[in-house]
Amino acid sequence: MSNIPSELKYATSHEWVRNEGDGTVTVGITEHAQDLLGDMVFVELPDVGDEVSTGDDICVAESVKAASDIYAPVSGEIVEVNEDLEDSPELVNSDAFGDGWLFKIKMEDAGELDNLLDAEGYKNSIDED
Amino acid sequence: MTNKTVLHAKHLASGAKMVDFHGWEMPINYGSQIEEHNAVRQNAGMFDVSHMTIVDVQGSDAKAFLRRLVINDVAKLTVAGKALYTGMLNEAGGVIDDLIIYFFSETNYRLVVNSATREKDLAWMTKQSAGFDITITERPEFGMIAVQGPEAKAKVATLLTTEQNAAVEGMKPFFGVQVGDLFIATTGYTGEDGYEIIVPDSVAEDFWQKLIDAGVIPCGLGARDTLRLEAGMNLYGLDMDETVSPIAANMAWTISWEPEDRNFIGRDVLTAQKAEGTQPKLVGLVLEEKGVLRSHQVVVTEFGNGEITSGTFSPTLGHSVALARVPRSVKVGDTVEVEMRKKLVKVQVTKPSFVRNGKKVF
Numbered sequence: 001m002s003n004i005p006s007e008l009k010y011a012t013s014h015e016w017v018r019n020e021g022d023g024t025v026t027v028g029i030t031e032h033a034q035d036l037l038g039d040m041v042f043v044e045l046p047d048v049g050d051e052v053s054t055g056d057d058i059c060v061a062e063s064v065k066a067a068s069d070i071y072a073p074v075s076g077e078i079v080e081v082n083e084d085l086e087d088s089p090e091l092v093n094s095d096a097f098g099d100g101w102l103f104k105i106k107m108e109d110a111g112e113l114d115n116l117l118d119a120e121g122y123k124n125s126i127d128e129d
Numbered sequence: 130m131t132n133k134t135v136l137h138a139k140h141l142a143s144g145a146k147m148v149d150f151h152g153w154e155m156p157i158n159y160g161s162q163i164e165e166h167n168a169v170r171q172n173a174g175m176f177d178v179s180h181m182t183i184v185d186v187q188g189s190d191a192k193a194f195l196r197r198l199v200i201n202d203v204a205k206l207t208v209a210g211k212a213l214y215t216g217m218l219n220e221a222g223g224v225i226d227d228l229i230i231y232f233f234s235e236t237n238y239r240l241v242v243n244s245a246t247r248e249k250d251l252a253w254m255t256k257q258s259a260g261f262d263i264t265i266t267e268r269p270e271f272g273m274i275a276v277q278g279p280e281a282k283a284k285v286a287t288l289l290t291t292e293q294n295a296a297v298e299g300m301k302p303f304f305g306v307q308v309g310d311l312f313i314a315t316t317g318y319t320g321e322d323g324y325e326i327i328v329p330d331s332v333a334e335d336f337w338q339k340l341i342d343a344g345v346i347p348c349g350l351g352a353r354d355t356l357r358l359e360a361g362m363n364l365y366g367l368d369m370d371e372t373v374s375p376i377a378a379n380m381a382w383t384i385s386w387e388p389e390d391r392n393f394i395g396r397d398v399l400t401a402q403k404a405e406g407t408q409p410k411l412v413g414l415v416l417e418e419k420g421v422l423r424s425h426q427v428v429v430t431e432f433g434n435g436e437i438t439s440g441t442f443s444p445t446l447g448h449s450v451a452l453a454r455v456p457r458s459v460k461v462g463d464t465v466e467v468e469m470r471k472k473l474v475k476v477q478v479t480k481p482s483f484v485r486n487g488k489k490v491f
Contacts, residue, residue: 038157038158038162038351039161039162039163041163041421041442042419042420042421042442044419060470062419062420062421062442064162064163064351064355064421064441064442064444065351066423067421067423067470090163093161
């Protein structure tokens, strides 16, 4: 079973969310998701300054196998994107919860984090897949 | 019921991720598909292709039967061990399967056909064999290992007997020879040098392990697909099937029109198609910007729409390539558009071949 860090929050669509404690969250895709997708070849990131709403498809992770939409787990403004992925999309495979992060969102409403799954909830959701 | 090849346990031991491939549990990769792909382009990799179907056709009418069954002419084969790539058509001129035929003598041939089409191929061959004095014998007691890459032959040589090495020394492409336990052929599905080796089940695991010990990297079906696509080789079920003419699948070169009195199955249909000149054709597409071309995307051209039959990211080239069936008037060098994720993206039309022997060829 893949690693599911307990300090993160998760969406059923396989994004992880880390609360940075300053009103922003960092978002990536889980180790389980990168394993399903296989070797990543391109990541099409949102633009800094974009206003996004929960559930919007804002990013595309394209692997050798498939193109996969990535959804905004919370509403807010994109304040940073991981530019290293431009040249090294494989970071999503090698370090999904670390250097393979995708973007940061300045949250409109931190209360939205409560709607996300905790590690155990996410584990249950992928066990049902 | 899932079939397992004789090398199944070896795949698990190497940490393979296994998938269902038309009823066979096969390795898709052993970690990174791209690293496996690169191993074949730069060094040596190997694939378990034991799921493929080996069929021996023997008997006094073997030659006559095959001259009827397939679109290429086995009468061209006169040197023992020489192989031929070709297609087997239905009466409507659609491709039932593509296959390799090895010639041993005019009464003894070996066919290697796809595993996904095994049942229908055998049923079709059996049906067509009525009136011919032949036997059709499947050979499931063998495994098959494809060892491919610039260093493949040198690495295999370290495992062969003196007699086997002497037999394969200087063997030209598309030949096969049985020496001792092994049937060793200079064929492949990657665009690189190498062998496809048919090995008895009883020694397959041992041979696989010795290849690993010699530094050959196990590669899964994922890398096999990106390699064959870069090489511009068709995959049955994607690039052609029973509804597609070989003329529309870059297989016209495998049709032997001469002699005119050879009445192969589908000949009348192909002759009419050739005269009409309206069959679409299979071309290559190259996308140099971001994004990956995928099967079934629509290709928009000034002569009408076409369709991508298979597309992928090319690890060797660093961008996406695809095979696509388009109207015949589309020319190599043209710019056409592909509908990708609701947008039209410009792509270049090339010959359907992208990489050979590690080098870009378009």
